[in-house]
Amino acid sequence: MSSNNRGYDKSSDSGRNYAAGTWGSGNLDGAALAKKYGLETGEQGRGDGHIWGRNADGSEVYIGKSNMSMASNADLISNHAKQANSKEVNHSSVPDNLSSLGDIKGAILNEWSGGPTQAKVKEKPKDVVLSDRAAEAIAYTKSYEDVMLPRQGSYMIGGDESVLSDFDDAFQLNLARAKAPQPQEPQVLSNAQSQELQEQALDLATNFKFSVN
Numbered sequence: 001m002s003s004n005n006r007g008y009d010k011s012s013d014s015g016r017n018y019a020a021g022t023w024g025s026g027n028l029d030g031a032a033l034a035k036k037y038g039l040e041t042g043e044q045g046r047g048d049g050h051i052w053g054r055n056a057d058g059s060e061v062y063i064g065k066s067n068m069s070m071a072s073n074a075d076l077i078s079n080h081a082k083q084a085n086s087k088e089v090n091h092s093s094v095p096d097n098l099s100s101l102g103d104i105k106g107a108i109l110n111e112w113s114g115g116p117t118q119a120k121v122k123e124k125p126k127d128v129v130l131s132d133r134a135a136e137a138i139a140y141t142k143s144y145e146d147v148m149l150p151r152q153g154s155y156m157i158g159g160d161e162s163v164l165s166d167f168d169d170a171f172q173l174n175l176a177r178a179k180a181p182q183p184q185e186p187q188v189l190s191n192a193q194s195q196e197l198q199e200q201a202l203d204l205a206t207n208f209k210f211s212v213n
Helices: 013-020 030-037 068-072 074-083 101-111 132-156 162-179 191-207
Strands: 050-054 060-065
Touching: 013 101, 030 060, 030 101, 050 101, 068 074, 068 101, 074 101, 132 162
Parallel strands: none
Antiparallel strands: 050 060
16 A cells, blocks of 8 residues: 555544655664664564654554653754644754653654655556558668669669669568567657658669669
8 A cells, every 4th residue: 555644544643744754754764763863673562662664655664662761862852843743842942852752753753764665667668660651761761772872883884683683672671670569669750751761762763773662
């Protein structure tokens, strides 16, 4: 279960503090807090000063056991003021020691970093399939560059008819590749761009008297 109030009733003090970010949004994890304030961590328990934090996914983290000797700690008094509701005493303005283990718990959770948040599952990008027009434009252009340009002299001057069949073979291969799903999300040609490339390739083919249909 995951929510801004981390599974607590939204009208409760715990739910209000988590939702407002006054609990679970600090700079120290549980181990660092236990070391800083001398919390007992040897035996986990409930009540009587035991402090538990709740992660964003609703799971709990044991931070440690507090005691009233911490009530005079200046940092805890300051932390308590940051998360206290309007009915609580602002001990930092009195000034005064914290008055209960609940005050200490709130002060600790104000400084607690909140544990790991739920990892967002990154969706795998969908494969891109080019339109027929875009695929043909790419295939024509690549076939022209790979076959026509380097061998135009062989056909125009030497009469090498194999250039025609080689171009057709290259076009069919390039067309199949262009129509295949593309997992790397290649730049998809717009209709205007693909039409322009296709017309350029066809014009070049016509100029060299090749049949590309």
